Amino acid sequence: MNFHFTPVQIIWTLTFAAHLVLLVVLLGRDRLRRFRWFTISIALVALRLIASRLLFNRLPQLTLGEIFVVLADVSVIVSMLVLLELARRAFGSARRRLSMAWILAFLIIGGIVVGTWGHWPAWKTLTPMTTMVFLNLLQLFAQKGGLLVDVLTVLLGILMVSIGSHYRAGWRTHMQRIMIGLSTASLATLAVQIIWQIIAKTAKPHSMAEYEHIVNLRENLFNANSVVYLAVMIWWIACLWIDEPGGAETVEVLVPLGPGDPSLEAPAHADPPHRIEDAQQ
Numbered sequence: 694m695n696f697h698f699t700p701v702q703i704i705w706t707l708t709f710a711a712h713l714v715l716l717v718v719l720l721g722r723d724r725l726r727r728f729r730w731f732t733i734s735i736a737l738v739a740l741r742l743i744a745s746r747l748l749f750n751r752l753p754q755l756t757l758g759e760i761f762v763v764l765a766d767v768s769v770i771v772s773m774l775v776l777l778e779l780a781r782r783a784f785g786s787a788r789r790r791l792s793m794a795w796i797l798a799f800l801i802i803g804g805i806v807v808g809t810w811g812h813w814p815a816w817k818t819l820t821p822m823t824t825m826v827f828l829n830l831l832q833l834f835a836q837k838g839g840l841l842v843d844v845l846t847v848l849l850g851i852l853m854v855s856i857g858s859h860y861r862a863g864w865r866t867h868m869q870r871i872m873i874g875l876s877t878a879s880l881a882t883l884a885v886q887i888i889w890q891i892i893a894k895t896a897k898p899h900s901m902a903e904y905e906h907i908v909n910l911r912e913n914l915f916n917a918n919s920v921v922y923l924a925v926m927i928w929w930i931a932c933l934w935i936d937e938p939g940g941a942e943t944v945e946v947l948v949p950l951g952p953g954d955p956s957l958e959a960p961a962h963a964d965p966p967h968r969i970e971d972a973q974q
Contacts, residue, residue, distance in 0.1 A: 701912075704919045705742065711926035712739040718933050724867070727782070730774040731871060737768055762831045769838035776845055779872055783853055783862035795852065803844045807837050843879035850876025870932040874925040881921040885914050 712735055719725055719732045741764050748757060784792060814833065819826055853862050853872045862868040889911060898904040 700916055704916060704923065705746070708919065708923050708926065709739065709742045711923060711930065712736075712742065715926055715930050715933070718930055722934060722936075724933055728778065728867070728871065730771060730778045734768070734771045734775050737764070737771055740764070741768070759828060762828060762835060765835035766831055766838070769835055769842060772839075772842045772846075775875070776842070776849055779853075779868055779875075780849060783857055783868050783872075784860050786860055799845055799848050802848060803841045806844045807841050810840060811836070843883050846872075846875050846879040847883070850879075865938050867933060867937055871929065874929050874932075878922050878925045881918050885918045889914055 715735055716732070716739065719728070719735065725732045741761070744760070744764070748760065752760075784795075814829070819830065850872045853869050857863060857866075857869050857872075862872070892907065892910065896903075896907050898907055
């Protein structure tokens with residue numbers, strides 16, 4: 694039987710189905726309470742996937758571009774909130790000065806990468822402010838913001854894998870496993886961008902056949918990136934379906950470290966005596 698499915702269509706279908714299954718796991722296993730922004734990010738990606746199929750070639754190009762640029766900007770903001778959510782839960786008990794040092798170091802590294810990687814438009818092209826200029830600014834925010842998110846994700850993933858077990862993000866915790874998935878996806882995205890930039894700068898096609906070979910290579914690279922992301926989705930589904938060690942989700946309790954000073958509070962754990970599992974979906 695010949696179904697005439699292209700690799701892109703197959704990957705899209707499997708990826709969208711994986712997002713729906715992951716949302717069922719997050720809601721059915723009561724992970725939403727702990728990972729609210731992560732759940733929102735998964736729902737947002739699913740929305741972008743279905744919108745790309747339903748709206749493509751059915752709306753004017755300008756309107757379609759406006760919709761997806763805005764969705765990309767929202768995704769950048771939500772992704773940053775996901776990193777803050779995971780970092781807070783993993784390293785909430787760390788000393789304030791140490792946390793600020795990590796944040797400052799990450800932002801410096803991320804800023805250097807964003808500032809030196811890729812093209813920045815000339816200032817004169819951004820004035821006067823018109824509709825197209827505004828859309829270009831939104832697109833620039835999505836590109837540079839996405840790059841910053843990828844860099845920060847890889848850095849936070851390395852930090853969590855390295856010292857997470859000394860805080861609240863050991864290997865078998867949901868936090869570290871979510872972070873491993875995010876870091877893997879971001880690392881694959883950065884690798885594909887680096888490889889494609891090298892190919893684009895060095896390749897000099899002398900015939901149409903060579904040009905088509907380069908285009909096919911680009912498509913294969915992005916398909917490989919999509920396959921990595923699909924594998925990450927399957928990893929999340931399996932990890933988040935299984936409870937963390939101990940058979941019960943931990944509950945955060947704020948323990949004051951100093952009398953009358955709310956800034957000297959650090960989260961600790963208290964296991965509830967009983968836990969009623971939600972019905973498995």
